[in-house]
Amino acid sequence: MSKPKVLVNRDDIPTAGLDLLRTKCKLTILPGSNSTREEILRAIPGHDGFYFFGHVNVNTDFLDIAGPSLKVISTISAGFDHLDVPEIKRRGIKVGHTPIVLNAAVAEIAVMLLLNAARRAHESRSLLERGKVEAKPQWLLGQDIRGSTVGIVGLGMIGLAIANRLVPFEVGRFLYTGHAPKKSADEIGAEFVSLDDLLELSDFVIVATPLTIETHGLFDDAAFDKMKKTAVFINIGRGAVVKTDALLRALKEKKIFAAGLDVVDPEPLPKDHELLTLPNLEIVPHIGSATIKTRRDMAIVAAQNITNALEGKPLVYPL
Numbered sequence: 001m002s003k004p005k006v007l008v009n010r011d012d013i014p015t016a017g018l019d020l021l022r023t024k025c026k027l028t029i030l031p032g033s034n035s036t037r038e039e040i041l042r043a044i045p046g047h048d049g050f051y052f053f054g055h056v057n058v059n060t061d062f063l064d065i066a067g068p069s070l071k072v073i074s075t076i077s078a079g080f081d082h083l084d085v086p087e088i089k090r091r092g093i094k095v096g097h098t099p100i101v102l103n104a105a106v107a108e109i110a111v112m113l114l115l116n117a118a119r120r121a122h123e124s125r126s127l128l129e130r131g132k133v134e135a136k137p138q139w140l141l142g143q144d145i146r147g148s149t150v151g152i153v154g155l156g157m158i159g160l161a162i163a164n165r166l167v168p169f170e171v172g173r174f175l176y177t178g179h180a181p182k183k184s185a186d187e188i189g190a191e192f193v194s195l196d197d198l199l200e201l202s203d204f205v206i207v208a209t210p211l212t213i214e215t216h217g218l219f220d221d222a223a224f225d226k227m228k229k230t231a232v233f234i235n236i237g238r239g240a241v242v243k244t245d246a247l248l249r250a251l252k253e254k255k256i257f258a259a260g261l262d263v264v265d266p267e268p269l270p271k272d273h274e275l276l277t278l279p280n281l282e283i284v285p286h287i288g289s290a291t292i293k294t295r296r297d298m299a300i301v302a303a304q305n306i307t308n309a310l311e312g313k314p315l316v317y318p319l
């Protein structure tokens with residue numbers, strides 16, 4: 001029997017994932033890392049699986065063009081806001097993603113951003129490079145984590161991983177908000193509160209929620225207005241949870257102390273965007289899961305999603 005055919009959208013995916021897929025499938029790998037949607041759509045008909053990295057929007061149009069051979073897709077990401085999951089499933093196509101294996105790496109980036117934003121790392125470095133160091137007792141003062149209130153918007157596994165990593169910094173109190181209280185919050189003694197209370201009370205506000213209809217644009221001017229002037233805002237969830245213009249105003253007008261972003265809307269942020277001129281913004285270009293081990297693990301898990309489905313077994317992480 002011939003091997004099932006799987007389309008891969010780029011040739012720079014960690015080889016461990018591609019090698020695993022090759023043991024059971026015949027791969028069509030699109031060359032380079034910049035295949036356009038049109039190129040993907042031209043290639044997909046006749047394939048049983050689609051294995052991909054990046055925000056390929058798998059929606060009705062995509063599925064119509066892919067045709068009836070498509071049985072499984074797996075994104076090499078935890079987030080799945082680029083997938084029309086109900087429509088994919090309605091067509092009997094299996095769909096997987098790669099959560100859990102990236103929790104630690106994303107939590108580490110969150111802690112890095114939080115420390116850097118609280119202690120003005122970007123601003124300090126920039127002053128140093130410009131020869132503007134001043135040995136004054138009240139220069140470049142930052143915010144303490146010790147004794148602070150940390151509010152987490154979306155206490156899922158990543159939110160919890162971040163909180164656990166902050167415990168040794170002697171956080172005073174953890175708050176969280178979301179749909180409903182969670183048993184796992186007991187692990188860190190976190191208190192369930194409304195979003196408004198969290199915004200008003202927190203010294204650090206950490207967004208670790210996925211992008212959904214409910215969270216889209218959640219952080220607007222009104223949200224930043226409720227936060228403390230000394231608050232540090234961190235987003236490692238999805239950029240569109242925050243209205244970028246509102247965040248820009250909050251940072252420029254010092255409504256909050258600083259922000260740390262792994263994600264932003266749009267991505268990539270244009271290099272001449274005003275956000276990049278602000279001293280009180282720490283920003284990295286969506287590299288939360290970008291460690292050698294994590295990206296390898298993600299590639300492997302996504303490959304297992306595909307091979308399992310094609311063998312009629314449950315996916316490792318189905319949606």
Ligand SMILES: O=CC(=O)O
Binds near residue numbers: 076
């Ligand atoms: O943002 C990263 C992911 O969703 O994997």
